[in-house]
Amino acid sequence: MFTVAFREFKSLFTSIRSGLIIAVLFGVTVGAARLVRQFEAPLQDLGLGQDAYVMGLMLLLILAAPLFVTSLSHNIVNKEMDTRTIRFLATKTSRNHIILGKFIGSFLFWAVCLTVALLLIIPFSKSFSILNLIQAIIFVSYFIGLTLFLSTVIPKPSLSMFLGIIISVALPVLGLWSTGTDNLFVKAIGYITPYFYYIQEETHSYYAYFVVLFPVLFIVLSLFIFRKRDL
Amino acid sequence: MEALQTHQLTKTYGKKIVVDSVDLHIPEGTIFGFLGKNGAGKSTFINMVTGLIKPSSGSFEVLGQPEKRLESIQKEIGVLPDYSTFYDDLTAYHHLNYFQKLVKQSLSKQDIIHVLTQVGLEDAVHVKVKKYSFGMKKKLGIAQSIIHQPKLLFLDEPTSGVDANAVLNIHALIKEIAAQGTTILLTSHNLNEVEKLCDEIAIMNKGSIQTQGTMKQLREQYQQDIVIHIHHRSLSEKEQVHLQTSFTELVEKIQIEETSSEIIVASKEYIPHVNKQFVRQDIDVFRLEVEEPSLEEIFLNLE
Numbered sequence: 001m002f003t004v005a006f007r008e009f010k011s012l013f014t015s016i017r018s019g020l021i022i023a024v025l026f027g028v029t030v031g032a033a034r035l036v037r038q039f040e041a042p043l044q045d046l047g048l049g050q051d052a053y054v055m056g057l058m059l060l061l062i063l064a065a066p067l068f069v070t071s072l073s074h075n076i077v078n079k080e081m082d083t084r085t086i087r088f089l090a091t092k093t094s095r096n097h098i099i100l101g102k103f104i105g106s107f108l109f110w111a112v113c114l115t116v117a118l119l120l121i122i123p124f125s126k127s128f129s130i131l132n133l134i135q136a137i138i139f140v141s142y143f144i145g146l147t148l149f150l151s152t153v154i155p156k157p158s159l160s161m162f163l164g165i166i167i168s169v170a171l172p173v174l175g176l177w178s179t180g181t182d183n184l185f186v187k188a189i190g191y192i193t194p195y196f197y198y199i200q201e202e203t204h205s206y207y208a209y210f211v212v213l214f215p216v217l218f219i220v221l222s223l224f225i226f227r228k229r230d231l
Numbered sequence: 232m233e234a235l236q237t238h239q240l241t242k243t244y245g246k247k248i249v250v251d252s253v254d255l256h257i258p259e260g261t262i263f264g265f266l267g268k269n270g271a272g273k274s275t276f277i278n279m280v281t282g283l284i285k286p287s288s289g290s291f292e293v294l295g296q297p298e299k300r301l302e303s304i305q306k307e308i309g310v311l312p313d314y315s316t317f318y319d320d321l322t323a324y325h326h327l328n329y330f331q332k333l334v335k336q337s338l339s340k341q342d343i344i345h346v347l348t349q350v351g352l353e354d355a356v357h358v359k360v361k362k363y364s365f366g367m368k369k370k371l372g373i374a375q376s377i378i379h380q381p382k383l384l385f386l387d388e389p390t391s392g393v394d395a396n397a398v399l400n401i402h403a404l405i406k407e408i409a410a411q412g413t414t415i416l417l418t419s420h421n422l423n424e425v426e427k428l429c430d431e432i433a434i435m436n437k438g439s440i441q442t443q444g445t446m447k448q449l450r451e452q453y454q455q456d457i458v459i460h461i462h463h464r465s466l467s468e469k470e471q472v473h474l475q476t477s478f479t480e481l482v483e484k485i486q487i488e489e490t491s492s493e494i495i496v497a498s499k500e501y502i503p504h505v506n507k508q509f510v511r512q513d514i515d516v517f518r519l520e521v522e523e524p525s526l527e528e529i530f531l532n533l534e
Contacts (some may be wrong), residue, residue: 003332011320083316088375091281091310092333094302230284 001097001104002088008105012072012157021068022113023059029117032056033124045130054125054132061139062176062195066168069110069143074164076102076148077226095227103148103205103219108124110140135198135208142194143168144213144220152222152229171195232295234383234414240277240289242438249275251438252289257416257431259382262409265418266526272438273418274313277385277433281310293381306334309381311389313418315372318359323352323371326360327378334379343378349393350374351400361484366393373401377408384408384415390424409465426526434529446526453529456483458522459494459505464515466490477508 012018033056077099080086090096114136122128147164154160171193178190179199190196194214200207235257242250248469250272257263267273278284280291282301290297296304317326327343338346347356350370355363360371373389387404405428409415419425425432426446433443442449467476471487478485484495484504494505502521509516 003329007329014320083312084312085316085318087283087310087312088315088317088330089333091312092282092305092309092330092379132434228285230278 001093001101004093004098004101005104005108008076009100009108012106012109015072018072018109021072024064025057025068025113025117025119028060029057029225030120032060033121037124054118054121054129057114057121058108058132060063061114061136061217063172065140066146066171067165068139069106070161070164070168071148072109073106073144073147073151074161075151076106077151077222078155078160079157080149081155081229081231084231090231099148099152099222099226102142103215103222105140106144106148107137110144111137138208138211139194139198141215142211145218147223149218152226153201191220232259233257233292234261235291235293235416237276237280237291238289240276240279240291241287242272242279242284243287244255248438250279250286251335253435253438253440255433255440256266257414258410259414260409261430262405262415262417262428264425265416265435266422266425266431266432267418267435269420273435274387275497277310277387277416277418277437278312281308281385283310283312306379307382309376309379309384311376311384311386313371313387315368317360317363317368317371320359322357322359323363323374324356326371327374330375331378336379338378346374346378347371349377349404351397364395370397372403373404380411380413382413384413386415386417386503388418388420390419390421398424422526432526442529448503449526449529450523456495456497457499457502459496459502460518460520461492461494461505461509461516462518463492463509464517465489466514470512473509474512474514477512478505 036056075082077086080089086098093101115133118128118133119138146167147160150160150164150167151157154163172195173193174186174189175193176199178186178193178196181187192214194208194211197207199209233256235255236251237255240250240253240255241248253272253276265273265276275284279286280293282298282305286298292298293301294307295306320331324340324343324347327338331338331343334382344353344356345444347353350373352367352370352374355367360368360516363371368394369389373386376384378385386405390401393401402424405415405417417425417429429446431443431445432449434441442452444452466489471489474492475485475487479495482494482496482501484493496502496505499521506516506519
């Protein structure tokens with residue numbers, strides 16, 4: 001499992017796309033922190049305090065995390081099925097280890113990226129919030145789980161990319177819309193997006209942690225489907 | 232113990248039956264050849280017993296373990312799938328290093344290079360696979376299947392697309408691996424290859440096993456007539472006629488010529504009698520050859 005995870009982790013760091021995403025992530029985080037510093041006093045007055053430095057990163061994640069994760073991991077499983085390299089893996093290790101290894105590798109990649117992004121803010125904020133980091137990682141892990149699931153269910157990488165992009169655009173829109181509408185359908189969809197829980201987090205600080213259940217569910221479903229799949 | 236046993240193993244895709252109720256028993260320590268035309272179901276069969284695809288019905292045991300415990304014995308199985316692609320960004324060495332870690336081996340760099348040398352990739356150890364030819368990828372496929380010294384090895388078309396010299400090396404390697412006690416299931420289009428390498432053979436057609444046995448058993452089963460070629464001293468016309476008449480009751484067909492004769496008999500029990508007739512008539516026999524059907528003839532007989 002950790003062999004698969006390490007390979008996934010390493011390959012994510014060596015791709016051009018991930019390089020671009022890391023650059024955007026770090027650039028926006030540092031840029032936002034610099035911007036916040038210029039308006040430090042009014043933001044302090046609004047009660048945002050040190051959190052304002054993290055807001056840039058969180059805002060970026062809320063809007064672009066689905067797209068970032070999808071663009072890097074839409075083919076995390078089905079690429080190997082499409083090229084049939086999966087046959088080498090599946091004859092050497094268990095299918096559960098392949099799926100879990102893929103998730104762990106991708107999860108570690110994002111955990112490292114987000115940790116580094118938050119570390120880059122320290123010179124501006126003079127503080128490091130472990131809770132913000134955990135919440136950011138949980139938020140991204142929702143999408144890692146979702147892309148893993150899509151990539152397991154959909155055998156063609158081109159199709160999972162197409163569907164992934166649509167979901168990446170639709171989820172933030174529906175998720176954020178659901179928090180301010182009375183439309184039952186949109187509200188219902190809101191419950192299955194992380195946005196509902198992260199918005200509630202302002203009043204109920206533990207809500208964001210419920211989101212952990214979603215990647216767990218996505219992994220369980222992926223394992224179930226992948227175990228039955230012909231490779 | 233049987234290395235592989237299948238019981239009514241079947242795979243269907245919709246209404247199409249790709250593998251149809253196959254009962255196969257492969258004894259440990261044999262090189263088992265699996266023959267059949269394209270689409271006969273050989274690869275599907277191998278993919279099922281290696282856990283890559285799920286059977287529609289039936290069951291199988293690999294090295295004494297049932298299908299549901301297959302993952303627990305992956306370390307003891309080597310597989311060369313029918314279609315091998317690799318990670319373009321990795322070298323042959325990195326591939327084997329990755330694969331050996333997956334089966335929890337801890338081979339040294341020298342051990343990995345030794346395996347690559349065995350398959351003839353010693354000059355391309357550190358070359359990225361995207362620069363490999365089809366034949367080189369096939370060799371790497373064989374290398375990854377033997378890196379962990381499996382007890383049971385599945386080789387699906389191991390020599391297709393490989394140059395003639397490499398084929399000979401692969402044959403030698405297969406024999407060497409088998410000599411160490413590894414059971415090998417080999418599929419091939421190349422009848423000569425199967426005949427040369429395999430202890431036992433099964434011929435598959437339209438998803439079913441049509442026949443199975445050793446080459447000797449198959450020959451006996453599918454040999455309708457036995458052709459005996461005899462090279463002898465020069466015979467006079469009178470001797471030729473006499474010889475011709477002495478065989479009429481025994482042989483299916485006889486063709487006597489001055490220095491050689493071809494006699495076709497229905498059963499191999501008649502071969503000593505044919506020889507005795509020559510001795511009785513004081514005809515010196517220089518060479519007596521019994522023509523046995525090749526695997527190709529047996530294969531064609533099953534069409």
